[in-house]
Amino acid sequence: MIEPVHSTAVLLLVAVAAVGLLLFMIMKLKIHAFVSLVFVSLVTAVAAGIPVHDAEGGTTIGTAMTTGFAGVLGSVALLVGFGVMLGRLLESTGGAQVLADTLVNRFGEKRAPLALGVAALFFGFPIFFDAGFVIFLPIIFTVARRFGGSLLLYGLPTAAAFGATHAVLVPHPGPVAAVELLGGDLGVTLLLGIPVTVIAWVIGGYFVGLFIGRRINISIPDAVLGEMNELKDADAKAKAPSFGLVLSLLLLPLALISLNTVLSTLISAGTIPADAEWARYLMLVGMTPIALLITVLAALFALSPGRFSLAEAQKLMDGALGPVCGVILITGAGGMFGAILRASGIGGALTSSLSGMGLSLIVQAFLIALALRVAQGSATVAITTTGGLIAADVTAAGLSDLKIAAIVFAIAAGASALSHVNDSGFWLVGRFLNMDVKTTLMTWTATVTTLGLAIFGVACLMWLIV
Structure with a gap:
């Protein structure tokens, strides 16, 4: 970040004007x-x-714009690309419908959104928001097609589940960094984070998603993954992969990414030597893009016998990639906008105006994270930055591990709320769920804001009890 050339008030006005101009141009x-x-x-x-x-050689307008764009695009393009390929293969063979039918049969038709959300909570434990949401898209579409109603009934609770796990749960990078910066205990934060995530998601993600989905009707965008396939005859159903195979393919990236997380933790703890080459190669396999690449290859060869040739698979995957190019570019541009806001010092201007207000430490943590979230978009950046800003105060207060965990959750709450046009996830959810900017603000922004408030409410209750 450069040294700000304007006062705090001017920078705040620039931020407000920038968001206003963006909304005016688009809407x-x-x-x-x-x-x-x-x-x-x-x-x-x-x-x-x-x-x-x-x-x-410091930060310039050109470097800030290109670095912000490339930084988001470098990860999102790989995740979305491999994710939609996997989704298209599962959808075209009937695998998505098999998984959806099994989940719905277990939970019941009326609880289909709950079934998807619960599955997303499990898959979201080690998988980043972007990757998990894209992998689940064909399942969301299949369930929505089968039972009808607005796509938001199924999409919002699922996306909110991935958002909650990404912000709150160790081993995601934001909460891990916050715990380390505040001197807390990762194990305690993880154990407490599981019930916090579930409770907050039920209140702020599931019920709110249902409420919005019943009032705003969004149709299914078939073009996102290509022409959708439905198992209408006995022959198609007979060729469909088994539930076990589909579940195994979805669990494969989960297992590989978990392996990366476990090995990284063991190396940090000194259990495994830092120079152990075998561990580093296994961690490479567990990097999210590599894990998804391996999963796509596994799906290609596991699903193809009796269903499609490799040449036909190439056409399927080409058809899936085309429609998401716009989503990828918009998401990268959202990362560019967030990078400009960070480099300009607008985020620092917001935090400096909040830190000296004499509020309780947990409230300060929430407000600072919320301000950073609004200013620059990234939840992970907001969590990490807030942890560094309040670390000295937390150390001076001599808080227990339980109290520190509550502050970490409060930071995650602020960093989850008010997703808007400078957040790459805002564009990802909005475009994939077939919404324009205004509708995305009314639906996704509202959902993650109530989710953040629910996380903060649970964190405050924990703060008072412990």
């Missing part, structure tokens, strides 16, 4: 979101005083 002028995001990022960078040229 009123109907300019494409990708073009609007890049243009507003440029205007914001100039207005905030980011230099056009730096002889010492």
